[in-house]
Amino acid sequence: MSGDAAAIVAAVEAVAERIQAERDHLTDLDSAIGDADHGGNMARGWAEAADAVADLDDPDAQTAVKTAGKTVLSEVGGAAGPLYGGSLVFASQELEGGITPETAVAFAETYLEKVQDRGDATVGDQTMVDALTPAVHTFKKSIETDDLSPLEALAKAVAAAEAGVQFTVPIRASKGRASYLGWRSVGHQDPGATSTLYIMEELLDTAADQLDSEVPDVDASSPTIPDAEAAEN
């Protein structure tokens, strides 16, 4: 197995463990605004995905990501299956040449684009897009403009995603299941943005592990972190 593929297998395993550990927390977040199935469905789907990629015979990175995506798509179901899994399947085509800084940026952008299209959501709708958008934009800028190492870029992306999650708290949901609550959704942290952050944190930890490095210390400055304080006013 290539080093890239081994990293993917390790990352999917780490995501599965993290989601399982946070299962009850995600369900609590979801029960406040939705139908309380996010934690259970995601935990089940990612556990299956970890098994599926571990069973692959000498995969390349693209195949490993695609397999994880297909499994999440069919095992998580609901809207989360297409959003998390379907987007992975689609974005996996960017990794045909393995994982480089360039293909990683292309992968992240395609993933974000797919999530936005499928969910018809943009920043400020109180969805996973609020975590994903600043993360992907930060990652791209860090690689392409700021010339940071991939690990530093990923660390900055995670910091941006974290700011995005906090941004979902004071705003009103206008897409997704919470949107029917209208103003009653204000004050709730979005479960989809939260699980997206967990996935990214595990990607960062796995990448650091694979590179035998420490997770770099970065600040969260980003061109596109939404401003939670401005949203409150």
Place this chain on the structure above:
Amino acid sequence: MNMAMKKLINDSDDVVDEMLDGMTAAYPDMRRLPDTQVLVRDDAPVDGKVGVVSGGGSGHEPTHGGYIGDGMLDGAAAGDVFSSPTADEFEALLNETDSGEGVLAVIKNYEGDVMNFETAIEMVEMEGTDVATVVVNDDVAVEDSLYTSGRRGVCGTILVHKAAGAKAAAGADLDEVQRVAQKVVDNVGTMGMALTSCITPEKGEATFDLPEDEIELGIGIHGEPGTERTDVMSADEITEELTEGVLDDLDLDEGQEVVTIVNGMGGTPLMELFVVNRKLQELIGDHGLETWDAWVGDYMTSLDMEGASITVCAVDDELKELLAAPADTPGLTVQ
């Protein structure tokens, strides 16, 4: 399952699986794709014909599998109770029903259904299958709900199945089949109400609390909230609330011909549905409209919920011809 609840259910985890096997045992013209919850007509794909498919959560029987047959659906994917089928199930459905002429996917407007169908469509399109879609959103009661952005798709879907199925059976191409399906969507409205909550197999108890002396107007087909909870009213008063709600939304010209449906939610005796239909037809006349056809029955249910919905669809010569064309399915037969 809560053992206190008496149901003809062995295990809530097996209920959809066992229902589907029971359906294929009852209807030899259907078969189930192995390792899926997808039913298709036995002779699918039908040579030279555009496929028409649908699907969604279970618990709405005869929707959707019950409309598989000549003149209506070529196949349908069944999700778990009140849950969307997954994308790989829709993918299997689309692949099995494409004869090379393309497939129309009739999607009810729920986020899970829309996203999983769309994902499946992208996948089969990469393999060269042509798919067109219509999204049914006929519920005039609420704009956003627990399961939707925008209006919900409910009983008007049956008319979409019928018109699209008839057009496909007549040999029309995919664009034409899609066009008539959209024509129904553009001209149909529905509003429902509940006397009692439904009981999902998983929970084994009422999905929502509805006191003995209250009813819920504008209810969705999963027991999701409606527009108003009121004291019990007479059948005529309820019929008036629903009918006025639908007609307000449709805003039809005097003399317009319509098809009406009084649809039972699963737990309401046919006797009561006819009582509703009697008043409905009086109101249609009061509005200067003309009923071309009146359907009464359980078309799109919500498990064992007591209640009903009223659907009105404006029809022109083209839709009349399609709705009157023969159909031979377990849920609807037109000769």
